[in-house]
Amino acid sequence: MKYEYVKADRGLERKERPFDPLSKPSGPGDQESGPKRPDTDSPSRDNLMKRMRKVDPKQAEKYRQRTGE
Amino acid sequence: MNPIRLFGIETEYGIAREDIEAPDPVVESMELVRAYLDGSFTRRWDYRGEHPHEDQRGFRVAELAQDKEEDLYAEQDAHRPFSFHEMKSDLVLPNGARFYNDHTHPEYSTPECRSLKDLIAHDRAGERILWVAAQRRNHALGGPMIQLYKNNTDFHGHSYGCHDNYLVERALNFETLARGLMPFLVSRQLIAGAGKVGREAQERGFAPGGFQLSQRADFMEVELGVDTMHNRPILNTRDEPHANRERYRRLHLIVGDANMCEYATALKIGTTRVVLDMITGGALPPCELNSPVQAIQALSCDPELSTLVKQESGGMISGLDIQREYLNMARKFFIEIDEETTWILQEWEQVLDLLERDRWQLVGKIDWVTKWWLLETFRQAEHIGWDDPWLASLDLEYHNLDPERGLFFGLEAEGRTTRVCLEQEIDEAIKHGPLDTRGGLRGLCVQRFGRDITSVQWEGVHFRSQNGALHLDLLDHLEPVSVAQCRSVIEHAQTPFDMMESMTAD
Structure with missing residues (x-):
């Protein structure tokens, strides 16, 4: 079944049955797959890498929001 | 029919306070907005004109999926020492924009714009205004405690939106509009996705690993619907025209990501406007998808862009080919073509070509490609896997509005992003609304x-x-x-x- 019908106050509503919502995406999830490494020997590399290394590895883990629209 | 072109973007920003373990999101969002107003809160938003229960399909729903949660929050908020208007802290700015606390997120709604150039300048003006507010708030707090993020997820299953809005003739039947737009919206993420590490489920958590095109695709649950916080639809049916109801609709799209790249924002709004012009002019969609919700998630999860999705006709089609079909339709549809439409069609074609043969040329233009490039560079340098939590943190920091911390802004400072508007146009947009x-x-x-x-x-x-x-x-x-x-x-x-x-x- 691809669709399920859910009862709503405005009658039946077609709702698609989602596939596993927490399955990993394909592509670069596999470390060896994906397009070739981009050219990183640009003048910006060092500055950007420094900026990226300063990011707290747990920043996303600590970041919490309420659901919005 | 020569439709009036008017559009605008509403962006809910993520807000973090770094010196407190469990900050009150109502207070933080409210105080941030209040930091932008020097005087008192005497100007109020008139909420009588808002009708989120009205549906474009011709009925009014008794309740939204979020109503119960909203009622619960309202009950909690009733005990706070603030009135409703103080908590909303509605500002209407000298540029015609609205800046307020919406669902604990500081939200900036651009004024209505008629050209892409104006819209991009006003979207960027919003970033600058929010950053000024954060600096003032941080000054009051005594340090850089507040950080703002122009993104759509907290990596724990909570999403917040960036909505694009378009004035549409009421004479255009809504079912025709929905049918014409659906495949385009499902595949629009190829040019307008902001990119995301891992996968999420609505308020049910985060699975690290991998990279996908869109921040919002995980949160799309139905094709059509009036809800915006739960049970989110690819095509929102809220009927709140903010114009003469007899003559116009407002197409309120909640499916999109918040973009950092000016070029991606311009292409997102521009191509959508082009497709709306075609549908208004009687064009039929080039294809129909068998399962749009599965398709939007499947396309998002494949940055290689090789995934095929099923059409109603039974055939399979890639996201790139859906976009190409719409582009080809536009090439034939427009006879007299204005400067803006010429730019949109030309850039649209170039982006689709580059996505196929040399996507790294789109670094600084398309957000998901730019973010992927940054993360892949870092991942290889640090010898970490895609499931390392550091990558989700870098994903978040890509969207940080702090010019000294934000990864996108780091790239922009080095001149590696494609600009659509000038700095002086952004400065002007902070002070004044569009003239027209x-x-x-x-x-x-x-x-x-x-x-x-x-x-x-x-x-x-x-x-x-x-x-x-x-x-x-x-x-x-x-x-x-x-x-x-x-x-x-x-x-x-x-x-x-x-x-x-x-x-x-x-």
């Missing part, structure tokens, strides 16, 4: 008669005067000629009463 839309008129009212304004809505402005309450109706000021006439009256009036007298005399 009612958004500019709203801003002009705030500039000239701000102290006399009692409340504002998208469709009008209420004033107090010695002669009693006055109302400037902006409902029908949609055409440039009408806007110019109204602007002239506001510019030459000494008081709101003068202004209304002149309007009546005209």
Whole structure:
């Protein structure tokens, strides 16, 4: 079944049955797959890498929001 | 039919306070907005004009999926020492934009714009205004405690939106509109996705690993629907035109990501406007998808862009080919073509070609490609896997509004992003609204008669005067000629009463 019908106050509503919502995406999830490494020997590399290394590895883990629209 | 072109973007920002373990999101969002106003909160948003339960399909729903949660929050908020209006902290700015606390997220809604260039300048003006507010708030707190993020997820299953809005003729049947748009919206993420590490499920958590095109695709649950916080639809059916209801609809799209790249924002809004023009002109969609929700998630999860999705006809089609079909349709549809449409079609074609043969040329233009490039560079340098939590943190920091911390801004500072508007155009957009839309008129009212304004809505402005309450109706000021006439009256009036007298005399 691809669709399920859910009862709503405005009658039946077609709702698609989602596939596993927490399955990993394909592509670069596999470390060896994906397009070739981009050219990183640009003048910006060092500055950007420094900026990226300063990011707290747990920043996303600590970041919490309420659901919005 | 020659449709009026008017569009705008509403962005809910993520807000973090780094010196407290469990900050109160209502207070933080409220205080951030309040930090932007030097005076008192005397101007109010007139909520009587908002009708989120009205559905474009011709009915009104008794309740939204989020109503119960909203009621619960309202009950909690009732115990706070703030009134409803203090918590919302609605600001209407001299550029015609709205800046307020929406669902614990600081939200910036651009004024209505008629050109892509104006819209990009106003979207970026919003970033600058929020950053100024954060700096003021941080000054009051004594350090850089507040950080703002122009993104759509907290990596724990909570999403917040960046909505794009378009004025559409009511004469266009909604079912025709939905049918014509659906495959385009499902595949629009190829040019407008902001990119995301891992996968999420609505309020049920985060699975690290991998990279996908879109921040919002995980949160799309139905094709059509009036809800916006739960049970989110690819095509939102809220019928809240903020214009003459007999003549117009407002297409309110909640499917999109917040973009950092100016070029991606321009292409997202531009291509959507082109597709709307075609549908309004009677064009039929080039294909129909068998399962749009599965398709939007499947396409998002494949940055290689090789995934095929099923059509109603039974055949399979890639996201790139869906986009190409719409582009080909546009090439044939437009006979007399204006400068903006020429730019959109040319860039659209170039992006689709580069996505197929050399996507790294799109670094600095398309967000998901740019983010992927940054993360892949870092991942290889640090010898970490895609499931390392550091990558989700870098994903978040890509969207940080702090020019010293944000990864996108680091790239921009080095001149590696494609700009669509000039810095002076952004500076101008912070101060003034577009000259040719009612958004500019709203801003002009705030500039000239701000102290006399009692409340504002998208469709009008209420004033107090010695002669009693006055109302400037902006409902029908949609055409440039009408806007110019109204602007002239506001510019030459000494008081709101003068202004209304002149309007009546005209």
